[in-house]
Amino acid sequence: MTKNEFLSVMESHLTALPPEERDELMDDYKAHFAFGLQSGKTEEEIVTELGDPAELAKEVLGDRAEPKNEQPLYWFYGQEQKQAQGYAGQTGQGPETPLRRRIAWVSAALHTGLFFLNLVMIPLLIAFWSAGVGIAAGAASGILSPVLLLLDYLKDPVFYPAKAFASVALVGIGILLLLSSRYIFKGLLKLTLNYRGWNVRLMKGNVNRD
Amino acid sequence: MDISIQFKKGALELCVLVLIHQQARYGYELAQSVSEYIEVAEGALYPLLRRLVKEGYCMTYLQESSGGPPRKYYKLTPEGEVHMHRLVAEWNKFSIGVTRLIQKGIQP
Numbered sequence: 566m567t568k569n570e571f572l573s574v575m576e577s578h579l580t581a582l583p584p585e586e587r588d589e590l591m592d593d594y595k596a597h598f599a600f601g602l603q604s605g606k607t608e609e610e611i612v613t614e615l616g617d618p619a620e621l622a623k624e625v626l627g628d629r630a631e632p633k634n635e636q637p638l639y640w641f642y643g644q645e646q647k648q649a650q651g652y653a654g655q656t657g658q659g660p661e662t663p664l665r666r667r668i669a670w671v672s673a674a675l676h677t678g679l680f681f682l683n684l685v686m687i688p689l690l691i692a693f694w695s696a697g698v699g700i701a702a703g704a705a706s707g708i709l710s711p712v713l714l715l716l717d718y719l720k721d722p723v724f725y726p727a728k729a730f731a732s733v734a735l736v737g738i739g740i741l742l743l744l745s746s747r748y749i750f751k752g753l754l755k756l757t758l759n760y761r762g763w764n765v766r767l768m769k770g771n772v773n774r775d
Numbered sequence: 776m777d778i779s780i781q782f783k784k785g786a787l788e789l790c791v792l793v794l795i796h797q798q799a800r801y802g803y804e805l806a807q808s809v810s811e812y813i814e815v816a817e818g819a820l821y822p823l824l825r826r827l828v829k830e831g832y833c834m835t836y837l838q839e840s841s842g843g844p845p846r847k848y849y850k851l852t853p854e855g856e857v858h859m860h861r862l863v864a865e866w867n868k869f870s871i872g873v874t875r876l877i878q879k880g881i882q883p
Contacts, residue, residue: 593824593825600802614817617816620816624819
């Protein structure tokens with residue numbers, strides 16, 4: 566394994582670390598290679614001495630996941646063991662680790678953020694939909710205006726040509742509105758479904774990482 | 776996991792503390808010094824050193840080196856000194872106990 570292979574395996578296994586911590590650790594290893602090469606070792610020799618990068622990375626992450634294992638078990642002698650047991654007892658289900666706390670925090674922030682976003686977005690979507698319904702209603706009444714004219718004529722049998730022309734114009738406008746409302750509803754449906762899908766993906770992605 | 780790896784992992788902290796106690800050392804130098812005595816994956820040193828710094832047992836300072844990256848030296852803090860002495864005492868007690876147990880158990 567070469568230096569670059571070692572470093573890239575290491576880095577890919579440390580993605581769970583906060584970036585600044587990971588960068589510092591990576592710098593330590595890079596410096597180690599530099600000093601090793603300076604003293605005449607080959608990259609392979611240095612890698613062999615360092616050990617398996619995946620295994621090392623696992624220990625770095627493992628140390629963070631289980632802080633109570635940071636002190637080797639066999640050094641607990643007498644009272645200290647009781648302290649350790651007390652500590653393990655207090656934490657209950659699984660230790661609170663910085664990483665887990667971070668994930669929990671991000672997840673809480675995400676949920677809160679989505680809640681407030683939806684507080685705005687859902688009424689906005691409802692407003693869009695009611696605008697769509699309004700346009701459709703306008704189309705329907707425009708197209709139905711000759712019927713209304715007929716009713717009007719039956720009630721008051723005087724023929725006003727102006728009303729007839731207005732009715733013809735309204736039918737035309739109604740047809741145009743009807744055609745456009747088809748696209749409007751299609752667009753609204755797509756928008757709503759996409760927005761819903763985005764919400765679900767965000768939540769699920771969050772759960773998977775946890 | 777290999778049990779001897781666990782042994783070494785635990786002992787490594789003690790070894791590092793004692794080596795830094797002797798004199799301030801930088802990471803690569805520490806790795807060489809530890810390897811003189813015990814066979815250990817040197818890569819495990821850096822996470823350990825980071826933890827020691829985080830727990831306040833060590834502090835670091837940078838020093839330029841000729842023709843290489845600056846050396847990050849590790850120095851024991853007063854708390855580190857106390858911690859080291861405590862660990863050494865515990866280690867001695869522990870290893871004497873285990874040695875006695877083994878002697879009693881294996882030799883008739």
